Amino acid sequence: MRLLEERIRRDGRVKEGDVLKVDGFLNHQMDVELFAEMAREFKRLFEGCGVNRILTIEASGIGLACIAAQEFKCPVIFAKKTRTKNIAGDVYTAKVMSYTSGTLYDIIVSKEYLCSSDRVLIIDDFLANGAALDGLIRIAEQAGAEVVGAGVAIEKAFQPGGDRIRARGIRVEALARIKSMSEAGGIEFC
């Protein structure tokens, strides 16, 4: 998606440790006009797939997921990262290793909100090693729901997550796929 690639080139910054800092428009400050364009692109890509639930993970996927859900006219469910007293015991759960923080955590979704008749589109801001996406797929599988695909804003295609998940037969659409990046050399898209 050219609009997103241009924005990444303009406002993204490559930091050491393969970090792409896009917190000016994607995952700290959020440009909702850009999100609306991205949501329309997800709708175009997954039109006719019968999506009736969007599944994401807190925190930075939620904004994009909600604006995408307006296109699909369906609710969003966000997986929570820890068990709080507001969540009942009856949950689907998966362990996820965070690339950003280097910690292992549980994600949970209440069994009330996903079931075997659901057709789930997973939305997230980033796909790199695929740990979060993999956890969300396992949550959907526990519910017996059909994962029609995953839509992510930015895929670091030089990291293994996207290809690994595609190899399992799950459709993954990234609006910007980064082939390589470096602090000195900038960003190259696929």
Next chain:
Amino acid sequence: MRLLEERIRRDGRVKEGDVLKVDGFLNHQMDVELFAEMAREFKRLFEGCGVNRILTIEASGIGLACIAAQEFKCPVIFAKKTRTKNIAGDVYTAKVMSYTSGTLYDIIVSKEYLCSSDRVLIIDDFLANGAALDGLIRIAEQAGAEVVGAGVAIEKAFQPGGDRIRARGIRVEALARIKSMSEAGGIEFC
């Protein structure tokens, strides 16, 4: 806002410890059509206030904040709850005591995204003891930004947060204000 009150009556459940469970439509599964109606109401309430930034806190405020931001045609900034390596060192920060989890945590906002010319509307899903809202106000104050007000979906008006923050001269608008609630007696609105 009658639509929200009716939804709370229909789908909300009162649990022990003054917990109102609304995770079927507000803060786990999210009904984005309802969010759009709430966003229009925030726009009506804060029309003409010159809002150019919406500030919220991860995680459950983000969806509503993004949909409200579409009405105000401005970006959202969400305060993060811990320091991750994706956030630069130059941050505004405040300590917040979580009512839900009983823990003290830091919230941070990058100094890049809030400044003294900003007119900030704070959006969140819940207002009870006001700890999160108070933290967000302190963040905005550190930036020298003007807080034009706070819009929350649900205020537990029997808890002290809302009145305490209003007493400091900050406009607080809640779309549903709960006067009292109990597992046996249901929910009474103000």
